[in-house]
Amino acid sequence: xxxxxxxxxxxxxxxxxxxxxxxxxxxxxxxxxxxxxxxxxxxxxxxxxxxxxxxxxxxxxxxxxxxxxxxxxxxxxxxxxxxxxxxxxxxxxxxxxxxxxxxxxxxxxxxxxxxxxxxxxxxxxxxxxxxxxxxxxxxxxxxxxxxxxxxxxxxxxxxxxxxxxxxxxxxxxxxxxxxxxxxxxxxxxxxxxxxxxxxxxxxxxxxxxxxxxxxxxxxxxxxxxxxxxxxxxxxxxxxxxxxxxxxxxxxxxxxxxxxxxxxxxxxxxxxxxxxxxxxxxxxxxxxxxxxxxxxxxxxxxxxxxxxxxxxxxxxxxxxxxxxxxxxxxxxxxxxxxxxxxxxxxxxxxxxxxxxxxxxxxxxxxxxxxxxxxxxxxxxxxxxxxxxxxxxxxxxxxxxxxxxxxxxxxxxxxxxxxxxxxxxxxxxxxxxx
Amino acid sequence: xxxxxxxxxxxxxxxxxxxxxxxxxxxxxxxxxxxxxxxxxxxxxxxxxxxxxxxxxxxxxxxxxxxxxxxxxxxxxxxxxxxxxxxxxxxxxxxxxxxxxxxxxxxxxxxxxxxxxxxxxxxxxxxxxxxxxxxxxxxxxxxxxxxxxxxxxxxxxxxxxxxxxxxxxxxxxxxxxxxxxxxxxxxxxxxxxxxxxxxxxxxxxxxxxxxxxxxxxxxxxxxxxxxxxxxxxxxxxxxxxxxxxxxxxxxxxxxxxxxxxxxxxxxxxxxxxxxxxxxxxxxxxxxxxxxxxxxxxxxxxxxxxxxxxxxxxxxxxxxxxxxxxxxxxxxxxxxxxxxxxxxxxxxxxxxxxxxxxxxxxxxxxxxxxxxxxxxxxxxxxxxxxxxxxxxxxxxxxxxxxxxx
Numbered sequence: 001x002x003x004x005x006x007x008x009x010x011x012x013x014x015x016x017x018x019x020x021x022x023x024x025x026x027x028x029x030x031x032x033x034x035x036x037x038x039x040x041x042x043x044x045x046x047x048x049x050x051x052x053x054x055x056x057x058x059x060x061x062x063x064x065x066x067x068x069x070x071x072x073x074x075x076x077x078x079x080x081x082x083x084x085x086x087x088x089x090x091x092x093x094x095x096x097x098x099x100x101x102x103x104x105x106x107x108x109x110x111x112x113x114x115x116x117x118x119x120x121x122x123x124x125x126x127x128x129x130x131x132x133x134x135x136x137x138x139x140x141x142x143x144x145x146x147x148x149x150x151x152x153x154x155x156x157x158x159x160x161x162x163x164x165x166x167x168x169x170x171x172x173x174x175x176x177x178x179x180x181x182x183x184x185x186x187x188x189x190x191x192x193x194x195x196x197x198x199x200x201x202x203x204x205x206x207x208x209x210x211x212x213x214x215x216x217x218x219x220x221x222x223x224x225x226x227x228x229x230x231x232x233x234x235x236x237x238x239x240x241x242x243x244x245x246x247x248x249x250x251x252x253x254x255x256x257x258x259x260x261x262x263x264x265x266x267x268x269x270x271x272x273x274x275x276x277x278x279x280x281x282x283x284x285x286x287x288x289x290x291x292x293x294x295x296x297x298x299x300x301x302x303x304x305x306x307x308x309x310x311x312x313x314x315x316x317x318x319x320x321x322x323x324x325x326x327x328x329x330x331x332x333x334x335x336x337x338x339x340x341x342x343x344x345x346x347x348x349x350x351x352x353x354x355x356x357x358x359x360x361x362x363x364x365x366x367x368x369x370x371x372x373x374x375x376x377x378x379x380x381x382x383x384x385x386x387x388x389x390x391x392x393x394x395x396x397x398x399x400x401x402x403x404x405x406x407x408x409x410x411x412x413x414x415x416x417x418x419x420x421x422x423x424x425x426x427x428x429x430x431x432x
Numbered sequence: 433x434x435x436x437x438x439x440x441x442x443x444x445x446x447x448x449x450x451x452x453x454x455x456x457x458x459x460x461x462x463x464x465x466x467x468x469x470x471x472x473x474x475x476x477x478x479x480x481x482x483x484x485x486x487x488x489x490x491x492x493x494x495x496x497x498x499x500x501x502x503x504x505x506x507x508x509x510x511x512x513x514x515x516x517x518x519x520x521x522x523x524x525x526x527x528x529x530x531x532x533x534x535x536x537x538x539x540x541x542x543x544x545x546x547x548x549x550x551x552x553x554x555x556x557x558x559x560x561x562x563x564x565x566x567x568x569x570x571x572x573x574x575x576x577x578x579x580x581x582x583x584x585x586x587x588x589x590x591x592x593x594x595x596x597x598x599x600x601x602x603x604x605x606x607x608x609x610x611x612x613x614x615x616x617x618x619x620x621x622x623x624x625x626x627x628x629x630x631x632x633x634x635x636x637x638x639x640x641x642x643x644x645x646x647x648x649x650x651x652x653x654x655x656x657x658x659x660x661x662x663x664x665x666x667x668x669x670x671x672x673x674x675x676x677x678x679x680x681x682x683x684x685x686x687x688x689x690x691x692x693x694x695x696x697x698x699x700x701x702x703x704x705x706x707x708x709x710x711x712x713x714x715x716x717x718x719x720x721x722x723x724x725x726x727x728x729x730x731x732x733x734x735x736x737x738x739x740x741x742x743x744x745x746x747x748x749x750x751x752x753x754x755x756x757x758x759x760x761x762x763x764x765x766x767x768x769x770x771x772x773x774x775x776x777x778x779x780x781x782x783x784x785x786x787x788x789x790x791x792x793x794x795x796x797x798x799x800x801x802x803x804x805x806x807x808x809x810x811x812x813x814x815x816x817x818x819x820x821x822x823x824x825x826x827x828x829x830x831x832x833x834x835x836x
Contacts, residue, residue: 036554270817413569
């Protein structure tokens with residue numbers, strides 16, 4: 001067979017043909033564009049429409065950004081500089097920078113205090129956000145509320161010190177008695193802490209210096225983005241423990257506790273935050289003992305905390321419901337009582353599942369802090385709508401101011417949601 | 433080894449109230465009940481004392497008093513001489529109006545963006561992602577204020593439409609976009625228009641009848657009747673024919689510039705437009721994410737199985753993917769509708785007269801009846817929320833996967 005036609009083979013290739021390059025349409029950018037932008041004629045139309053939309057947005061915004069004026073004292077001066085050209089008067093941001101960040105009554109020589117409190121916030125949040133950091137850093141987180149309170153509000157240092165002492169004493173009592181019974185430990189902790197605060201309050205009143213190290217700043221002077229940050233951080237950190245309690249209460253088989261929690265959660269979730277802020281503003285005073293009045297900011301913190309805790313409770317309830325029933329039964333079969341089973345087995349898993357949901361609530365909560373401008377508090381939006389847009393110099397500068405506010409919130413909220421996605425990947429262990 | 437026995441009867445100690453699980457539950461509930469009663473009693477007595485000090489009584493009599501303020505946009509007759517209760521009703525209707533309008537447009541925005549975000553077209557999906565992120569991460573109050581500023585600052589005043597060569601012209605001669613709002617033509621119902629409307633209603637019924645007939649044909653004989661163009665034909669041809677046969681009984685009241693302002697037509701005020709558009713584009717971003725999640729939740733195998741059965745792509749989507757995706761999409765969609773309704777209370781920031789702005793705003797400030805007003809306000813929103821979530825529970829139970 002093999003030698004019959006041997007002579008008829010005129011040419012045998014003994015080298016491999018070098019691979020020829022693929023057709024232009026099948027490589028690199030062209031192929032990518034063919035596949036991703038122009039695969040069908042509908043897609044091609046969509047691409048053209050999208051490009052046109054981007055072009056329109058670019059034409060509208062780019063000259064405004066590029067011709068922006070950053071250094072004039074008022075809108076009229078800015079318009080003179082622009083001479084009819086399209087351009088943003090960003091000088092409102094530079095000129096009113098401090099007002100936008102700190103409000104218009106915070107003493108200007110004390111701006112460093114909220115500044116430091118803001119920087120410390122990162123140090124305090126880091127160990128909570130990144131589990132790989134050493135656990136000992138959580139001490140910073142525990143101390144942060146007191147330090148931040150002292151930095152922002154000032155006044156005598158005894159107030160935060162005794163507040164801290166109360167927590168320490170309460171924890172000590174709890175740690176001593178929790179071995180016997182969890183309920184006893186909690187009751188003792190509350191009693192000891194309350195006693196410490198009561199004694200501390202008396203001592204503070206007696207020995208408070210007339211000239212504290214840090215000048216005292218009343219709550220009504222808080223404003224600007226600082227107020228949004230204060231409300232957001234405080235309400236979130238207070239509402240998580242409250243939300244856990246509410247979620248456990250709703251899952252409880254004690255009918256009274258369950259009913260109270262269900263009514264509370266459904267009521268709060270059914271009404272808009274604004275009505276709760278109205279309550280804080282005009283109604284809450286009727287329910288307080290006659291003659292007492294406390295800060296509007298504190299009343300608002302209470303209301304936003306209650307609001308957020310109801311939503312967090314629902315997220316955590318989802319986490320509790322998602323746990324397989326075997327986990328509860330395993331806790332029981334180990335002989336753990338309810339608090340032990342919850343603390344050691346159920347909650348660590350349920351909270352882990354709930355973290356993305358809680359972060360979503362956190363973003364929503366932070367955005368909702370702008371609503372306080374409706375009850376005439378001067379947060380970032382309130383500052384823009386009130387003192388800045390009403391001033392003679394800057395009456396009519398809408399886009400720069402609202403754009404700045406939108407950008408600020410976008411950076412924070414987008415950052416948090418990116419963190420949440422990262423965390424979800426970190427926590428996904430393949431099983432729930 | 434110890435054997436477990438019930439504690440002997442009659443040997444009850446006080447310590448068992450805390451240590452024995454049988455009694456502990458009752459102990460805790462009694463403690464909670466006492467604390468709760470104490471707190472409520474304390475709040476109640478404070479309220480009574482404070483009201484007495486302020487010389488107020490708890491009554492809803494102020495609702496019958498004259499409101500004494502004007503409202504820009506009303507759906508029912510209202511003047512400043514009407515009662516506070518009438519003002520509250522105006523507010524309720526305005527809230528429902530913006531909520532319904534917002535839900536419709538938010539669904540359109542959301543579904544479009546959600547589907548386009550899954551598009552294979554790189555630039556379109558990126559653009560939709562940018563839209564979703566930009567609107568989800570900025571407070572809705574800021575969007576409402578921005579769009580309100582666009583409405584009031586960027587659009588021309590009615591005087592710009594005046595003169596031989598006006599600065600602005602009406603769109604198609606029918607719509608006027610001014611900084612006071614958008615004016616659209618209003619229909620005029622002349623004699624005979626009832627017949628046209630009746631014909632239209634009958635046409636809708638006929639479309640459904642035709643589709644049912646086509647389905648029956650398909651199932652009985654396998655013959656596939658066309659669906660699209662006959663439906664459109666049945667829907668429009670008889671109505672249009674009736675319209676012209678009866679001599680055009682339905683006319684249009686086109687807005688026209690009279691004096692300093694537009695007259696005629698329907699005015700959609702700038703606050704309503706700002707609120708409506710901002711709420712729908714904001715909520716649309718959230719709905720887009722729900723739609724995307726719902727479509728992605730249907731496993732790829734479903735598409736492949738349907739393709740293996742020989743279904744065409746359009747039918748795969750409508751018969752296999754969407755029914756399953758809807759099960760995932762609808763519950764969060766309804767809760768987004770609820771959010772939109774609750775967010776519509778931000779109307780107060782742009783002066784749209786919803787229930788929060790009338791009852792919770794001006795009426796509250798004028799009468800000083802804070803408790804009653806806020807209570808009514810909360811009850812209204814609560815009623816809406818509970819109704820909708822009740823309906824949603826019924827729906828959820830009806831579409832739940834029937835498992836073993």
